[in-house]
Amino acid sequence: MGRTLAGKLWDGHVVRRVEGEPDLLYVDLHLVHEVTSPQAFESLRLADRRVRRPDLTIATMDHDVPTRGGAAAADPVARAQMEALEANCGREGIRLYGMGHRRQGIVHVIGPELGLTQPGLTIVCGDSHTSTHGAFGALAFGIGTSEVEHVLATQTIRAKRPRDMAVTVEGTLPPGVTAKDVALGIIARIGVAGGQGHAIEYRGSAIRGLSMEGRMTVCNMSIESGARAGMIAPDERTFAFVEGRPFAPKQTGWERALEAWRGLGSDPDAVFDREVRIEAASLEPYVTWGTNPGQAVPIGGRVPEPADETDQRALAYMALRPGMPIEEIAIDRVFIGSCTNARLEDLRIAAEVVRGRKVSQRVRAMVVPGSARVKAEAEAEGLDSIFRAAGFEWRDAGCSMCLGMNPDVLQPGERCASTSNRNFEGRQGSGGRTHLVSPPMAAAAALAGHLVDVRRL
Amino acid sequence: MEPVRLIEGRIAPLDRANVDTDQIMPKQFLKRIERSGFGPYVFWDWRRAGGFILDRAEYRGAAVLVAGPNFGCGSSREHAAWGLQDAGYRAVVAPSFADIFRSNCVKIGLLPVELPEETVRRLLQLALDDPATVASIDLEAQTVSAGEVAARFEIDSFTKECLLSGWDEIALTLRQESEIAAFEARRPEFLPRVTTASA
Numbered sequence: 001m002g003r004t005l006a007g008k009l010w011d012g013h014v015v016r017r018v019e020g021e022p023d024l025l026y027v028d029l030h031l032v033h034e035v036t037s038p039q040a041f042e043s044l045r046l047a048d049r050r051v052r053r054p055d056l057t058i059a060t061m062d063h064d065v066p067t068r069g070g071a072a073a074a075d076p077v078a079r080a081q082m083e084a085l086e087a088n089c090g091r092e093g094i095r096l097y098g099m100g101h102r103r104q105g106i107v108h109v110i111g112p113e114l115g116l117t118q119p120g121l122t123i124v125c126g127d128s129h130t131s132t133h134g135a136f137g138a139l140a141f142g143i144g145t146s147e148v149e150h151v152l153a154t155q156t157i158r159a160k161r162p163r164d165m166a167v168t169v170e171g172t173l174p175p176g177v178t179a180k181d182v183a184l185g186i187i188a189r190i191g192v193a194g195g196q197g198h199a200i201e202y203r204g205s206a207i208r209g210l211s212m213e214g215r216m217t218v219c220n221m222s223i224e225s226g227a228r229a230g231m232i233a234p235d236e237r238t239f240a241f242v243e244g245r246p247f248a249p250k251q252t253g254w255e256r257a258l259e260a261w262r263g264l265g266s267d268p269d270a271v272f273d274r275e276v277r278i279e280a281a282s283l284e285p286y287v288t289w290g291t292n293p294g295q296a297v298p299i300g301g302r303v304p305e306p307a308d309e310t311d312q313r314a315l316a317y318m319a320l321r322p323g324m325p326i327e328e329i330a331i332d333r334v335f336i337g338s339c340t341n342a343r344l345e346d347l348r349i350a351a352e353v354v355r356g357r358k359v360s361q362r363v364r365a366m367v368v369p370g371s372a373r374v375k376a377e378a379e380a381e382g383l384d385s386i387f388r389a390a391g392f393e394w395r396d397a398g399c400s401m402c403l404g405m406n407p408d409v410l411q412p413g414e415r416c417a418s419t420s421n422r423n424f425e426g427r428q429g430s431g432g433r434t435h436l437v438s439p440p441m442a443a444a445a446a447l448a449g450h451l452v453d454v455r456r457l
Numbered sequence: 458m459e460p461v462r463l464i465e466g467r468i469a470p471l472d473r474a475n476v477d478t479d480q481i482m483p484k485q486f487l488k489r490i491e492r493s494g495f496g497p498y499v500f501w502d503w504r505r506a507g508g509f510i511l512d513r514a515e516y517r518g519a520a521v522l523v524a525g526p527n528f529g530c531g532s533s534r535e536h537a538a539w540g541l542q543d544a545g546y547r548a549v550v551a552p553s554f555a556d557i558f559r560s561n562c563v564k565i566g567l568l569p570v571e572l573p574e575e576t577v578r579r580l581l582q583l584a585l586d587d588p589a590t591v592a593s594i595d596l597e598a599q600t601v602s603a604g605e606v607a608a609r610f611e612i613d614s615f616t617k618e619c620l621l622s623g624w625d626e627i628a629l630t631l632r633q634e635s636e637i638a639a640f641e642a643r644r645p646e647f648l649p650r651v652t653t654a655s656a
Contacts, residue, residue: 020613057651063487146564147561150626150627150630160613162556192475193475292477422479422532427484
């Protein structure tokens with residue numbers, strides 16, 4: 001019987017397999033940030049242990065960092081956390097892309113940017129959106145702080161192999177439907193626990209047709225369906241993206257890597273534990289109406305009748321009436337950013353919508369590039385001017401209002417169209433209300449002052 | 458980690474599905490660099506809104522949190538598990554758990570117990586009908602009993618052994634040093650290393 005991509009990646013990294021125990025897996029790349037690592041480094045130190053492979057570890061500051069005013073704008077507790085990371089990386093010899101570094105940025109944006117994210121790798125990080133890196137045909141998943149410590153000390157992780165799930169999207173995406181809508185459409189279909197215990201492989205012509213940025217968006221949202229990992233088999237587009245980046249293999253190494261990477265894909269006769277098929281033509285621009293990412297409807301739809309208590313709670317929190325047209329929902333804030341949708345392509349698509357227009361009087365809108373590099377590249381092609389002229393704030397890189405650990409937060413009762421990944425209660429600020437959308441839909445909402453179908457703008 | 462064997466205590470009923478880790482431990486508390494002291498911040502927004510069921514006098518000091526399916530979904534923040542443990546919970550019972558949350562729990566000795574939805578509903582009802590009901594969870598026997606409810610739960614043997622013994626998993630793995638080193642020696646040379654590039 002043929003093997004799945006996830007199976008190949010898993011088996012290729014097993015250090016030790018004992019019946020009745022989780023496998024011991026080797027970790028090729030460990031990404032570290034300031035929020036989920038300090039306790040791991042502290043425990044390591046207390047146990048008199050060292051980081052086994054600092055050369056397979058990189059760190060950045062993203063969750064806490066202010067997006068204007070530099071480090072001085074951070075509150076003292078956040079600053080202490082950043083200083084702890086600096087000290088820990090210094091002590092252990094770990095490369096740190098800290099505040100002010102030209103390569104600083106959201107951990108899931110800079111990994112691919114630096115060419116560290118490559119096909120065939122196992123990648124872990126103390127962050128659930130680590131699934132992003134699966135877009136390159138890597139096995140990438142989020143871990144907790146105790147596991148971060150385990151990886152620091154041993155460069156391995158103990159884990160049970162997830163079951164295999166295939167999500168196949170066939171056909172051509174209709175105009176105005178982006179990778180974000182593919183992700184939201186999938187989650188709406190399978191539910192927020194639909195991927196639990198599984199690694200999802202995204203397949204089909206619509207997935208193949210996505211850019212690397214789009215593939216990252218889709219894989220990024222895997223965790224929102226409960227899946228531990230999401231991945232896409234690498235192809236020529238993947239290799240072209242990696243080639244020439246700072247940490248990409250060079251010369252003969254590149255040739256050998258290509259040879260290995262070309263074998264990375266599920267065998268034709270591979271069997272998945274679960275398969276879901278979606279016609280690309282059935283997808284639309286989606287908007288979430290509730291407090292989990294599965295509660296989404298097409299932009300032309302209406303706020304649904306609650307099906308259960310969970311829905312009722314969500315409607316009450318979101319202050320929405322069943323039957324209300326989605327396009328009548330007025331918004332106060334727009335956030336274009338996050339590891340889901342803050343790469344150059346996302347900003348380009350949003351800028352195209354915004355060009356020559358003005359942000360609604362009632363809306364405060366901001367763009368937070370995914371990395372310092374994305375920011376610089378966007379500025380080099382004038383995207384910042386387009387956003388600024390329209391009335392958007394143009395900020396420095398970081399996770400920002402995706403999770404509101406820095407000063408960028410919603411006020412209680414404020415309603416936001418956001419390109420981020422979670423619409424949980426209070427996620428973007430206590431009492432804040434989040435509607436998840438794609439970058440062009442967020443841009444359109446900023447101009448209109450309410451949720452609106454970008455295709456009609 | 459303290460060994461986990463027998464957990465006995467009252468039940469805290471949280472009849473909600475998809476309780477995400479943002480609710481369990483909101484972001485503003487993740488800036489702390491300590492591992493302890495997160496208990497007071499658990500379910501912060503729900504408690505601040507007033508009338509939160511777990512704040513009722515009869516549920517304070519409960520040791521077993523019983524909740525709806527997909528408990529602990531969302532963010533990987535282990536702070537959520539630390540907070541629940543610090544707040545006095547020693548086990549969480551639910552029809553299903555998010556993968557990362559479950560893993561975080563077992564690493565710190567907070568026992569995640571998966572039971573069929575119908576059994577979980579009966580436990581919730583028990584706690585509502587008589588908050589003084591004591592639940593007893595025996596990890597060795599893999600059983601939960603409370604009032605008329607008696608159920609068996611599954612847990613893999615390795616995790617069970619780790620919990621029962623309070624083993625330091627890192628110390629266990631470090632015993633496999635030769636196997637790790639042998640694996641490293643087999644890794645292809647083209648794999649990325651941070652010391653070799655200039656970015």
